[in-house]
Amino acid sequence: MTELAKSFEPASIEAHWYPEWEKRGYFRAGLDQNKPSFSIQLPPPNITGILHMGHAFNQTVMDSLTRYHRMAGYNTLWLPGTDHAGISAQIVVERQLEKQGIDPHSLTREEFMQKVLEWKEFSGGTILKQMRRLGDSVDWERTYFTMDEKLSRVVRKTFVQLYREGLIYKGTRLVNWDPKLQSAVSDVEVEPEEEDGHLWEIRYPAADGGKDVIVATTRPETLFGDEAIAVNPEDERYKDLVGHTVHLPLCDREIPVIADSYVDREFGSGCVKITPAHDFNDFEVGRRHNLRCISILTKDAKINENAPAKYVGMDRYEARKAVLKDLEEQGLLVGTKAIRHMVPRVPRTGEIVEPMLSEQWYMAMSKPAGEGSTHPGKSLADIGLEAMESGDVNIFPEQWQGVYRHWLTNIQDWCLSRQLLWGHQIPAWYDEAGNCYVAETEAEAQKQAGEGVKLRQDTDVLDTWFSSAMVPFSTLGWPDPQGDDKIAYDLYLPSSVLVTGYDIIFFWVARMVMMTKHFTGRVPFHDVYMHGLVRDAEGHKMSKSEGNTIDPLDLIQGIDIEGLIKKNTMGLRRPEKAPKIAAKLRKQFPEGLQAYGADALRFTMAAYATLGQNVNFDTKRCEGYRNFCNKLWNATRFVLMNVEGKDCGFQGGEMSLNYIDQWIITELSRTIEAVTKGFETYRLDLAANAIYSFIWDEFCDWYLEAAKVRLNNGTEAEQRATRHTLASVLEATLRLAHPIIPFITEELWQKVSLITGSRKAEDEASIMVAPYPKAEDFARSDDADRAVAVTKKMIEAVRSLRSQMMLPPSQKVPLAIQGPKEIAAAVAPFLQGLARLESVDLVDNIDTLNQGAIAPVSIVDDWRLMLVVKIDVAAERARLEKEIERLQNEVRKCEAKLGNERFVSKAPEAIVNQEKARLADFQKALQNNTEQLAKLPAA
Known part of the structure; x- marks a missing residue:
């Protein structure tokens, strides 16, 4: 005999079976070339991360698909890995060093890199351990890290190849700049937050006989970098001003009034200050009108020497106060309005992003590749579009295909470089004259420069999305897979499906398509499953600052309310919000979270x-x-x-x-x-x-x-x-x-x-x-289906009769059935057991069973059912009359709908037929109830 515990206790079962599955090798990739293959690349979580609700969601999808295909006889590979998380990892380690009394900036690059690696060994695999708790059946033996030497070689090789094809270059453009981090950051690292702010109206005096211009801005401190005032060319109010100049407040220079369709004439005064070096839209306007780019901020967001001497060295917000004070004193500050506006911040540092003119490495996305390229004459964006348009890559749901297409047809060049210590150092070396040599190794760069030429490597590192874009092929042994890697490369590239959130369709999905197709000639995956984001029960974004995050492990193993509060209030950027968050959690989860187990969460x-x-x-x-x-x-x-x-x-x-x-x-x-x-x-x-x-x-x-x-x-x-x-x-x-x-x-x-x-x-x-x-x-069996359908109807009918007669569930009474006897006989034993009946008797005529009173009768298809119990005749008459009135109303409604020519002609045929069937059922039930009423004895 096999014993099964009286109750389901998930913790002990989970603790037993996961190690057992792993020990038996069930998670390993199948390499049978005679079987179909199914594979998924795990979106590599940051080494700084822990399992969150988004991970629990998409990993449930991925693991379910993997387990299904494994059982269905496929070779399967769910490939796990972690991303080195350049910015977040550097911040975490810097903070740890500061707590130890060590200045991170006092360390050499090599020393800092070693500190990060030490930290990674200690805690970088946290999320991988947590994935086991969820039951993820990934091939742990193939786990990668995007800074592994094997993957780093691929990063260097692809960078060099793209550079030689003319698709990577160095240029000066506006970037998102974090003054605290002292680095460019990608859009995905920037999170706009709605905050209180002000809109200041500033008067720019006429300089050449025109008229004064009023401009509204949220950033008065950037006026030192203004190069023009722009108006919409269709705005009749300002047509005469175009070509004239105005005085730039607080500065000894004049700027022109220009016309550009970028300006929204309905917003503010219809006049916009153009600061090309400190606004992305202004930068594009400046390019169209050949305006200068004057940067007025240092890398740490202080006013530089391009502003009047009075303001040089001031922090940007200190400068704002000084500028407003001086404008007011000179009568140039026309008005101030309180507003709510979106402020771009880097959540990991809390710093407000500054658009900054900076020299960076870029990848050309829309430039056709030259001779020697794997796809001469085609841009990377072309490659990404063709993969979807040809059907090689299918995106689900279809609405995201349009988003993907729009982004690639309006794509900007990709800023690749970051001013960090941790990450893939850019494989470029410079001699003392500033000449650049791009090569996979320093030895190759030295060979290009010549013997004895002193070289120094570029100090920047690559955006983490660059190495992540290569994982579909870098993790399978490209460029020269051998042995089992070669088999896996052919079986699992392309992979079957990518499961990911729609928020990284540009940062990761499209880039993987472009890079994999460019370097291997294959798409990285056939299908892309775009899932939504996990929000709280009210639909709000889960955010620690709002105190509404839930740790999936707490749902699996449970947590008391004090522990839940501690998790949601520890390390808040605004600690004053802690009491409000605690109160909200106490109200929502007074006893904390119960232990639901991994299966219930999945x-x-x-x-x-x-x-x-x-x-x-x-x-x-x-x-x-x-x-x-x-x-x-x-x-x-x-x-x-x-x-x-x-x-x-x-x-x-x-x-x-x-x-x-x-x-x-x-x-x-x-x-x-x-x-x-x-x-x-x-x-x-x-x-x-x-x-x-x-x-x-x-x-x-x-x-x-x-x-x-x-x-x-x-x-x-x-x-x-x-x-x-x-x-x-x-x-x-x-x-x-x-x-x-x-x-x-x-x-x-x-x-x-x-x-x-x-x-x-x-x-x-x-x-x-x-x-x-x-x-x-x-x-x-269709016959069995019909028989059970009748059985269910009869049981429901008996329950309804019990309710009408107010019989307690414990009281067993006989049931009489009149109708086709073969099916009734088959149904009878189940009806007796399931409907709690004393007996089920098949009779020729229920009406002969009147034992001094008439019991209610229920009609089920071709059968009449009656509980053989004495009843109140008057109450039964009232019941039948009420039911007849209800059925008459239903018949009238159906007849009116079917008599409406518009409904009959416009509605789908199946809906019309359904309505006809309902009418027939109501008419039959009306007839049966009317006959039953007629058989009642007179009052």
Whole structure:
């Protein structure tokens, strides 16, 4: 006998099975060249990160897809790795060094790099450990780190090749600049926050006979870099001003008034100050009008020598106050308005980003590649577009194809360089004359420069997205894969699908397509599954500053309210918000978070996984799916208690399947078909909902109850058939649900599979590598479907009669049935057991059963049902009259709708036919109830 605990305790099951799966090697990539292949690249999380709700969501999707395909007979590879996270890693280590009393800037690059590597070894794998708690079946033996030497060589090689093809160059342009970090940052590192601010109106006096101009700005301190005032060319108010000049306030120079369609004439005064060196839009206007770019800020955001001497050296905000004071004294400050506006910040430093003119390395995105390129005459953007337009890369949902196309057709060159110590140092060397030599190694650069020429390497590092763009092929042994790597390269490039959030479609998805296609001639993946973002239950973005973040591990293992508050208030950038956050958490989770287990969390995420939609995460869903796991556990206990040690027919013997057995097998076949389609179309929500409905509604609530009737009263052959059906359907259901809820299904399958013979006691078998069920392996029966549909209707009718007669559930009464006797006889034993009846009697005429009073009669298709109980004639008359009135109203509504020519002509045929069927049902029920009323004795 195999014992199953009385209750489902996920923690011990998870702790047992994950190490066991890993030890057995089930996660390793399949290398059978005769099998189809399925693979996924894990979006490499930052080494500074911990598992968050977005990870839990997309990793549930990825692991479910991987487990499904593994069971379906595919070679599978879910490839894990971590990103070196240039900016965030550098910040973390700098802060740690400062706490130790060490000035990070006092260290050499090599010393600092060593400190980061030491820190990575200590805590950089945190998120990978947490992934195990979620049940992720990744090939841990292939885990990569984007600073591994193997991947670093690819980074250097691709950089050099792109440079030689003329697609990487050095140039001076505006970048997002973090004055605290002292580095350029990418758009993904910038997060606009709505804050209180001011709009100041400044008068620019006329200089050459024109008229004064009023300009509104949120940044008066940048006026020292103004090069023009712009107006819309269609704005009649200012047409005469174009070509004139105005005095630049606080400065001894004049600037022109120009016309440019960029200006919104409805905003403010319709006049805009143009500061090309300190605004991205102004920079483009400046290029169109050949304006100078005068930078007035140093790299640490202080006023430089291009401003009047009075302001030089002031911090940008100190300068703002001084400028406003001087403008007011000179009568040039016309007005001040309080506003709410978006301020761009770098969340990791808290610093406001400064558009800064800076010399950086760039990758040309729309420039056609020259001779010697792998794609001469085509730009990288062209390559990215062609991959999608040709169908080689499919993006789901389709709406993101338009976004992808728009971005690539309006693409800007990619700023590659960062002024950091940690990262891939740019493979470029300079001699003392400033000549640049780009090469994979210093030795190669020295060879280019000539013997004895003194060289120094560029101090900048590459944007982390550069190395991330290469992972589809750098992780599989490119450019020269050997042995198993060569097999894996051919089996798994392209990978099957990329699962990622829509927020990095530009930063990562498009760049992987361009880089992989450019260097390998292959696309990186066939499908892109774009999922939404995980938000809180009210739809707000999860943010530590709002105190609404949830750690997935806390949902798995539980946490008390004090621990939850501590997590959400520790390290706040604005500590004064802590009391408000604590109060909110106490109200929402007074006892903290319960331990729901990994399976309940995974099922919740799968049920939320509607293509492309944001997820408003509610812990009540977790609670509901934990109950679902408990339901499955208890159902399995019931099955085991009724089949273990008994003849289940798996070794032969006569079996007599009844229509209920045939029906549950039919339902299983349909469910397998729906779940399989859900996996194949990336609709895990549909797969999860189909599994839930089958297990909870059909198997547990209906079939198990019906099975009790046969197990208690059936013949030996009938009982054997029911035990066989119970065990075989449950075993297949566990395999069906395994990809989404792996832990509980493995634990239960180990017990059930012994009954069905799917494994032997001495076998080290696992549901992980058992075959995924196929719909065609389970026979369907339309007759059984119809019979169960009638049974369900009859049971509902009996329950309704009980309610009308106010009979308590404990009171068993006889039921009389009039109608086709063959089906009624088959239904009778299940009706008696499931509807709590004393007996079920088949009669020729229910009306002859009047025993001093008339019982209510319910009509179900071709059958009439009556509880043989004395009733109050007057109450029954009132009930029937009320029901007849309701049915008459329903008939009138249906007739009116079908009599409406517009409805009949415009509505789909299926809807019209549905309405006709409803009318027929109502008319039949009206006739039956009217006849029943006529048979009542007079009052």
